Amino acid sequence: MAAPECPRDARRGVEEGRGAPRGLRPHIALVGRRNAGKSALLNALAGQAVSIVSETPGTTTDPVAKTMELAPLGPVVLLDTAGIDDEGDLGPLRVERTLTALRGVDAVLLVTDRGLWEAPEREVAAVLDARSIPYVVLCNKADLGDEEPPAMEGRRRLSVSARAGTGMAAVVAELARILPDAALRQPPLLEGLLPAGGLVALVVPLDSGAPKGRLIQPQVQTIRDCLDARGICLVTTPEEYPGALQRLNAAPDLVVCDSQVVRETVAATPPRVPLTTFSILMARLKGDLTTLAAGAAALERLAPGETVVIQEGCSHHPQADDIGRVKLPRLLRALAGGDVHVVMAAGTEFFAYPAGTKAVIHCGGCVITRRQMLERMAAARAADLPMTNYGLALSLGQGVLERALAPFPEALAAYRAMREALPT
Ligand SMILES: Nc1nc2c(ncn2[C@@H]2O[C@H](COP(=O)(O)OP(=O)(O)OP(=O)(O)O)[C@@H](O)[C@H]2O)c(=O)[nH]1
């Protein structure tokens, strides 16, 4: 029977059971030289001692992520980083990690010691400008004196003191101003799919792989979105689904099922009823569904011996019937008609695709943000690689991808166009 599509979500739940899921929170990094007061500022914003603060330069060596509520902004992830001027044997490595951590953050607080603005600050500002990451310069340690900070080439700056706790409200207000709308307000999963007061049927397998006593994040999010839209939600297992349909006096307006039971759900659903999968809804929210749908076509052109990268947003302990490690490789063998070379890439680190890779299949990305997912898609595009995701691949493998994409005409058209364009 089906294991859940994201084993990490199944095992760990939503952000250790508290608050908004990490993948829905804006990610904000504190960046600057050693001793500028990044960790002290993180603590001041959090209102608790999260990061170690000390007068020894180089105290923070690895990025430290902290989920917190920044009123009135809401739930965020703040990322403390190693100094951008770190030196010694490990210095360059740490700086590299800091720069890597910046990939996929939604905004940056560039922390300076009372406005010190020299080569390290200029260089990191240039990186942020080049990557179009919004940021504000913080002149920390204002309690030490009122040195007039230099002009900083016209950049916006705020005077703050982590020690005295002054200026924090202004920092949060500035973040609210510079964070992109897409990072602050995620559109509902069901946007444009459910008429007012409509009925959605959700098909949720409850098997040995399902988490005990609860539902996984995409399912919970869909139920919540349905209720927000004042819709009606019917939740059933695949076994109960055909009987549940019979008890209704009208067909549902929409059916959403787990990717692993999509074939049987399609078989039990009247053809005119719009049907899709949780994974496709997440792909639309998290990345670019049209590009991922087009990428699925590449899997139909695989030949034996070719390489496919399977990429996950987190590292989880693989389960017995793990999707990435067992099911998808099996599916790829069936599609290619022979053995396929599968390379696993798990975790938040950036990954260089091996030469000769033919396609990338990414997980749903429930623990990474939309921006992080888009960065990964851009990396695949830069390497000229088609990327699709787990759910699309599973629907393809079950022969019902077109049906599951039908509620999204643009994505369906992109998939069909790519099928036509690729050599057979
Ligand atoms: N006076 C004053 N001292 C501060 C302030 N913020 C931080 N400090 C001090 O500056 C030193 C460095 O602070 P940290 O927060 O550890 O600096 P950091 O940027 O995280 O440094 P690394 O982790 O080494 O990169 C500590 O001794 C802090 O007590 C401030 O607002 N005012």
Ligand SMILES: [Mg+2]
């Ligand atoms: Mg630090």
